[in-house]
Amino acid sequence: MKIQFGCAPINWTNDDLPSLGGELTYQQCLSEMALANYKGSEGGCKYPKDYETLKKALDLRNLVICNMWFSSNFTTFKNEETYQAFEKHMDFTYSLGARVVGVGECGVTVHGNEATPLFSKAPILTDEQMKNLAEGLNELGRRAKRKGMKVCFHYHVGTGIQTREEIDKIMSLTDPELVYMLFDTGHITVAGYDAVDLIKTYIDRVGHIHVKDVRKEVLNRLKAEDHSFLWGVKEGLFTVPGDKVPGAGTCVDWDGVFGVIKNSNYDGWIVVEAEQDPAKADPLEYAQIARAFMKEKLGC
Template sequence: MFDSEKVKLGIAPIAWTNDDMPELGGENTFEQCVSEMALAGFTGSEVGNKYPRDTIVLKKALELRGINIASAWFSSFLTTKPLEEIVEAFIKHRDFLHEMGAKVIVVSEQGHSVQGQMDTPVFEGKPHFTEGEWIKLARGLEELGRLAAEKEMKIVYHHHMGTGVQTTEEVDKLMSMTDESLVYLLFDSGHFTFSGENPEEILRKYVNRIKHVHLKDIRKEVLDRVREEKLSFLKGVKLGVFTIPGDGMINFEPLFKVLDENNYEGWFVVEAEQDPALANPLEYAIKARKYIKEKTGL
């Protein structure tokens, strides 16, 4: 299966402390989070809101535990704010990640997004971009891609529930409008399944453009409730719509097979945000690590 020199395993701190709802896991410290990641057998992490931004301090804490930074989320507002403003924030973010040794930058367009709104139904309330906004987004992402390339880095676009790039059709449109040497794709099994898409079909179509992978599963009974009761993204998360790979409705074997057959190189990051009071982060991290080993050999 996968070559451990080419595919690395990380886990996101959002299982310990939720960036969108800081009250979930508010009591969990940065040190506990990265210590438990290492204890569960992971060697990488994305950056959470409790992580020190001083690279010297952060490097020391991570080196003690054998953890590297895989990436970090960047909220772009290319459809709603001036490009210069986004570029300025992006360069700071890029330089921080470059200093930490990351090779990819996760970018998600948050213009008009409802993902952070507690009472807006995630399906009925999601935004739809105008043609003018699509053009702004595509050209803006290409500019961020050029800036990333200056540091030999890549941007990976994160399709996301409650945003203007959520569905297969929207991902297709974004990919067709952007230069494939500047704008890459993050593949998130959970968000595609949540949206009602076919993750394997999308993976096969864009596998050579996918440079970062988020592994999360979906609890079907919670997803059904979100749809039926017209709930928001955040309410879905609180109810436990997301879980670790192997604990929900997604069949990961064909997904791993496609990635393996196409010589994927980069990170697999378990990103399964749940309420840590209901899903002990260390326990779930260990379960996820065991499942990935069974299915991939990593």
């Protein structure tokens, strides 16, 4: 298998809620990723924006940037602003080793608002918004393809592309030669759908993978009490693959997910992106748990 394994700095300091892990340095984050035997990191809010500084820190630890989230704003029809920002983002991440760009639509998202309930206030896109999003993603895909990169669309709860129906629609409206899927086990599970069925359906279009598990007890409370996404994160909604802590009550069928990957031609990155409060869940310990579990299941 040609899979490479990475880790997201959101496990140390949360991009959507920087107070979680705000005291931790990016140097600690990168060093602990390397200690846990990962070869790549996703981008993060605390990482230096200066190329030379970040490249030096990565090289010292034999790491590369494998992907960095890019926020598009097509649902608010800010197409030209999005294209311009994408060009700069693409150039920066390519120079640090990335060959994919994970794009999340943030025009009308509620996932970053701690006071907004995730499910009762989830945005519902109009046909016009969905059409513009698809056309915008195709254009980003054309620009990425010219540079030797792939656009991987990151469906995400709270963004308007949350349900299985919404995911299927945006995938059907976009060109499979230009727009790939960023498959995320956690977000499809939180939305209430089967991660195995989704990856079976789209494995030939998957260009990047995020792995995290979901604690059922926290998810049930989030839904029943109508909380925000960030409430869930703080309460421990997510954890890593392989978490065997008693009472974790995890949801993802890992044998099913990894079985699909093993029987496919997937040759990209698998990235642990299980954002938690680092004061409650030591990032290095959980990164090691996930890496050992994936080696056991995937043999690499």
